[in-house]
Amino acid sequence: MALPKVICLFDVDGTLTHPRQKIETECMDYLIKLKNRVPLALVGGSDIGKVLEQMDLDLEEACQVFEYVFAENGLFACKKNKVFHSQTIQEVIGEKKLQEFINYCLMYMSKIELPVKRGNFVEFRKGMLNISPIGRSCTYEERREFVSYDEKHKIRENFLNDLRKRFPVDKYGLHMCIGGQISIDVFPVGWDKRFCLQYLVDDGFSEIHFFGDRTLPGGNDHELYEDHRTIGHRVTSPDDTIAQLKALFK
Template identity: 35%
Template sequence: MTKTHPRILALFDVDDTLTAARKVVTPEVTARIAKLKNQITVGVVGGSDLVKQKEQLGEDVIHTFDYSFSENGLVGYHNGECINKTSLKEYVGNDKLNKFINFTLLYIANLDIPIKRGTFIEFRQGMLNVSPIGRNCSQDERDDFEQYDHIHQVRAKMVNVLRAQFADYDFTYSIGGQGGNDYEIFVHDRTIGHAVKSPEDTLRLLDTLFP
C-alpha cells in the first residue's frame, strides 16, 4: 500500500512511549502503529540491543516499523534489511574505553551513597550504561535512589567529573529518565519533539496528529 505522506517520519522511543517501562507492547499500540504505517513512515529508536527491542515490541519489529534503530542507532534496519552496524568499541578504541571504565569504577567505589548492588557499568554496542548503585538493584531501591539523587545530585556531579576528565573523548552524556539518551533527537532543529509519559499518551497524540 502506498503511504499518504511517505516523507513524514514519526520516530518513537520505546519505554514510556510505545510500552510501559521495560514492559511488552500492547495489541492496541501495535494496531495503531500498523494503521499509522499506511499514512507515514514510522521508526523506532532505543538504547537497548535488538534482542531487547524484540522482547518488548515483538520478534517482527524490523518489519513492523519501516526503520528500526537499536543501540542508539548504531544498529539500523530498513524494511527488514540491515543498513548499518558498528560499535562504540570500533569508534573509540579499546584503550580509551578501558581508561574510561577503570576511572568510572574507581569513582563509583569511592561514592558514599546509601546502597550499592552490582553491574555498575553495562557495555552496549552504542553506549555505556553507568549506574552508581548498580543495575542489579530492585525497582524499590531504584525508586529510593531516584529520590536521593534528586536531593544530592550524585549522577549530575559524576557526569561533570567525567566530562572534565575525558574532555578529549567525543562522548555525549545523558542522565536517564526525562532528557535521557533520546534528548538530542528530541531537540534537534530538524525534528518536532513531542513529550509523552505513557503508551496511552502516545495513542492520544497520534489520534490528534494523524486522525
C-alpha cells in the same frame, strides 16, 4: 508540489513503554493500525535484545510494525528485516581510552553510598557505555527507590559533571548524558540519537515526527528532539504518546 514524505520516529522507554517494562497491548494495537496510515520507526539507546524485549517481539515481527528499527541510537540499524549498519565504540575511541574511562567510573562508583547496590554497573554496548551507579540488575522496586533517591541527592548529575571535567570532549571525543532512570549514557560525539536520522533523510523522509520523553537538556532524547530535521513531540507516558498521535492523525 509533491507532498512531504512523512514518518513517525519513537523513543522506547517512557514513550512507548513504561521504564524497562514491556509495551502494553493497547499501545501496540494502536501502532499496528497507525502503520497503515504512516510509516513508523523505532530508536532506542539499548541494545537490540533489550529493545525487542520491551516491544515483546522478535526482529522479524518488529519489522512488520516498524519500517526501521534502530538500536543503540542507530549503531544497529535494520530496515525491512535487513540489518544494514553495525559499528562499535572501540573502533572509534580505542582500547586505551576506553579502559581509562571504565576504570575511572568503577573507582568513582565504588565510593558512592546508596540505599542498595546490585550488579552490572558498566554495560558495554556496540555503540555506547551505559554507566549505572545502582547497577542495571536491580529489581523494579529497587529502581523506583533509586529514582527518588537520585532526585533528592543528584547522584547521576554530580557523577556526570565529574566525568565531563575528567574526560573533556576535545581530548576524548565522548558525549555524556543522563540515560533513562538509573544510568548515564556515554558514546562518541555524533553518536546520540540523531545518528539514525541520516538513514531516514537519505530515504527521502522530509517530515520526521519524533516522540520522546527525555527531551530537556541533558536527556538522551534532547538532541533528536531539537534537531532541525525533526518535528519534536515531548511526551510524558505511553498514554500521552497515543493521545498526541490521535490528535495528529485524526
